[in-house]
Amino acid sequence: MLAAQELRQIEKIVSPASPLSILSAEDAEKMLAEHDNFSAIVDAALAVKAESKPKVSIPALACTIEAAIESYMANKSGTAKSTQSAYRRRLNVFAQLAGGANQMLHDVSPVQCVRISEALQLLPRHEREISCADEILAKPPEGKPIAKPTVKEYLILIQDFFDWAIGTLRYPKGDNPFAGIVKPSEGSHGGTGDGAEAFTDSELEQIFQPTFFSNMKRPYQFWGPLIALFTGARANEIAQLRVIDIVRENGVLCMDITHEPNHPVPTRTKNPASERRIP
Numbered sequence: 664m665l666a667a668q669e670l671r672q673i674e675k676i677v678s679p680a681s682p683l684s685i686l687s688a689e690d691a692e693k694m695l696a697e698h699d700n701f702s703a704i705v706d707a708a709l710a711v712k713a714e715s716k717p718k719v720s721i722p723a724l725a726c727t728i729e730a731a732i733e734s735y736m737a738n739k740s741g742t743a744k745s746t747q748s749a750y751r752r753r754l755n756v757f758a759q760l761a762g763g764a765n766q767m768l769h770d771v772s773p774v775q776c777v778r779i780s781e782a783l784q785l786l787p788r789h790e791r792e793i794s795c796a797d798e799i800l801a802k803p804p805e806g807k808p809i810a811k812p813t814v815k816e817y818l819i820l821i822q823d824f825f826d827w828a829i830g831t832l833r834y835p836k837g838d839n840p841f842a843g844i845v846k847p848s849e850g851s852h853g854g855t856g857d858g859a860e861a862f863t864d865s866e867l868e869q870i871f872q873p874t875f876f877s878n879m880k881r882p883y884q885f886w887g888p889l890i891a892l893f894t895g896a897r898a899n900e901i902a903q904l905r906v907i908d909i910v911r912e913n914g915v916l917c918m919d920i921t922h923e924p925n926h927p928v929p930t931r932t933k934n935p936a937s938e939r940r941i942p
Contacts, residue, residue, distance in 0.1 A: 720835040722769050728757075729764035731833050735824055753817050754824060756786070759793040769834055776840040779821075784814050784847065811847035818846045867892070894941045896920060903930045910940070917942050 726734075732754045739747055758764040760779045761771050775796070782796035787806030809817075822841040828834035862870070870876070870888060879885040883902070890901050900920050905928055908919045917940045922932040932938055 720769070722835050723832040725767060725769050726833055727764065728761060728766050728768050728771070731768045731824075731828055732758065732764075734831070734833070735827055738827065750820060753820055756783075756793060756817070757821050757824075760786075760796045760799070762795045768828060771834075771840070773840040777844060780818060780841070780844045783817055784808060784811075815846045815848075818844060894918070896941065897933070897937075900932065900937070905930070912940065912942075915942050 778796040782799040
């Protein structure tokens with residue numbers, strides 16, 4: 664199909680260039696009829712082109728991505744501060760991948776959501792300068808990408824964000840565009856996840872810097888990191904330790920990491936292989 668501009672140019676060529684008075688009545692009438700027919704074809708072509716453009720439904724409470732994130736976080740006011748910070752940081756990454764915080768949320772299309780999820784898996788860890796998804800996919804940045812379990816957490820959060828946006832009339836009614844996106848599987852379930860990223864020596868020196876570390880105000884702030892450093896136990900495993908979990912085996916003090924969800928003081932582990940006894 665010819666573009667509208669080309670049709671306009673052709674219309675100018677076939678339009679009567681000379682005064683109708685120099686033509687015979689029959690020729691003038693014939694030329695005007697052809698002109699009218701061609702104009703009708705042009706108008707029809709323009710109408711088809713206009714209808715072919717996807718129509719974006721504007722929700723009742725349309726807003727920018729930034730405004731939507733603020734409202735979403737206000738809804739999470741009862742969540743722990745550290746969790747709120749993680750949510751906000753990850754949603755801000757989503758905003759940058761979507762083209763910027765000032766973009767209208769309802770303009771984020773399902774196709775764009777797929778590209779955002781793909782770009783997220785190429786994004787280097789701790790990246791500060793984040794481009795839009797299309798730029799990242801066109802030229803993948805260097806550096807070790809975000810671990811697959813972390814990408815999964817991003818996508819679960821963004822999906823919840825869109826569920827909330829749809830329910831609060833900030834995104835068009837219909838299916839959640841992130842609901843059908845395949846999320847990376849975690850290594851603990853047979854996937855190819857990279858697992859947790861180890862701290863560098865420099866990072867450990869900062870965490871255990873004597874002046875900073877000796878000023879911890881609560882016992883768990885002091886002992887928790889030390890237990891993690893020397894045992895490799897997960898934070899939740901350390902936080903749920905009970906007195907009965909400290910045992911002696913062959914004269915050596917150990918701690919039991921157990922999965923006892925039905926105990927009066929329940930404990931849980933990530934998977935069966937996580938139950939263990941650590942000297």
